[in-house]
Amino acid sequence: MNIKKYLACNETVRVMAVDATEMVQEIRKIHNLSNVATAALGRLVIVAAMIASTLKNEDDRLTLQIKGEGELGNLVVCANQKLHIKAYVSNPNVEIPLTKEGKLNVGGAVGAGTLTVIKDIGLKEPYIGTCELLTGEIGDDFAYYFNVSEQTPSVVSVGVLIGKDNSVSNAGGFIIQPLPECDEKTIDSLESINIKLPAMTELMSDNKTIDDIVKEATGDEEIKTIFEADAKIKCDCSSKRIENTIVALGKQDALNICDKQGKIEVACNFCNKKYTYSKEEVENLFKK
Numbered sequence: 001m002n003i004k005k006y007l008a009c010n011e012t013v014r015v016m017a018v019d020a021t022e023m024v025q026e027i028r029k030i031h032n033l034s035n036v037a038t039a040a041l042g043r044l045v046i047v048a049a050m051i052a053s054t055l056k057n058e059d060d061r062l063t064l065q066i067k068g069e070g071e072l073g074n075l076v077v078c079a080n081q082k083l084h085i086k087a088y089v090s091n092p093n094v095e096i097p098l099t100k101e102g103k104l105n106v107g108g109a110v111g112a113g114t115l116t117v118i119k120d121i122g123l124k125e126p127y128i129g130t131c132e133l134l135t136g137e138i139g140d141d142f143a144y145y146f147n148v149s150e151q152t153p154s155v156v157s158v159g160v161l162i163g164k165d166n167s168v169s170n171a172g173g174f175i176i177q178p179l180p181e182c183d184e185k186t187i188d189s190l191e192s193i194n195i196k197l198p199a200m201t202e203l204m205s206d207n208k209t210i211d212d213i214v215k216e217a218t219g220d221e222e223i224k225t226i227f228e229a230d231a232k233i234k235c236d237c238s239s240k241r242i243e244n245t246i247v248a249l250g251k252q253d254a255l256n257i258c259d260k261q262g263k264i265e266v267a268c269n270f271c272n273k274k275y276t277y278s279k280e281e282v283e284n285l286f287k288k
């Protein structure tokens with residue numbers, strides 16, 4: 001069980017938290033990500049897992065998009081109510097110098113830009129919220145997003161630690177959101193605790209469990225677990241979806257590619273699975 005939800009502070013505060021170490025390691029492997037790309041896309045995966053844990057219905061879907069002007073380009077993470085997550089970044093190999101403090105420069109690699117949250121929860125139109133990026137560090141940007149776009153002041157802490165051997169040492173995060181009945185005193189206390197709280201990766205490095213970290217971040221020893229589940233990296237691509245992409249190319253372009261290569265090969269952006277079609281199969285797609 002790597003993702004959990006809690007009620008804290010006399011059930012007036014909601015908390016989501018996740019240990020995403022294995023998921024981020026997997027994303028790194030699938031896309032052969034550089035260190036800074038692992039940290040950036042990993043942080044977005046962590047936020048997506050936590051928000052997806054609030055989806056209620058089986059068909060509900062969540063998409064998080066960051067359009068950055070930095071070298072990484074666009075980052076996209078999709079998740080569903082089953083907590084199956086897929087992720088994509090335009091430029092997975094970007095390496096930029098560390099910050100003055102010797103940390104991976106996620107904000108620099110993402111750059112200025114926008115953050116968009118799309119929730120398809122079975123209504124006529126999906127819910128779409130968007131805001132400017134504050135720092136490009138992902139955690140700050142989502143705290144800002146929750147505040148301005150969803151009017152929910154939130155503490156968002158996310159982190160990915162890359163070890164000396166270039167593997168993911170730990171990765172995780174939490175989101176703390178006061179419920180409407182939460183009083184000012186509790187909100188003030190949450191703020192002052194979290195200003196002083198060490199980074200998520202530092203807390204995880206101390207061998208603290210997710211429960212320990214949530215207790216520390218809320219100042220409440222009596223937190224109540226209300227949900228636990230496994231989030232995992234799983235793509236939902238299919239031959240059918242890829243066929244739609246080929247049809248969208250138009251017959252002439254698709255056949256031109258076939259003429260050059262004798263076949264058409266399309267890789268899924270999210271999991272890199274390759275789908276191959278012969279010229280005859282492509283022609284048949286356009287007959288349907």
Ligand SMILES: [Zn+2]
Pocket residue numbers: 235236237268269270271272273
């Ligand atoms: Zn796929």
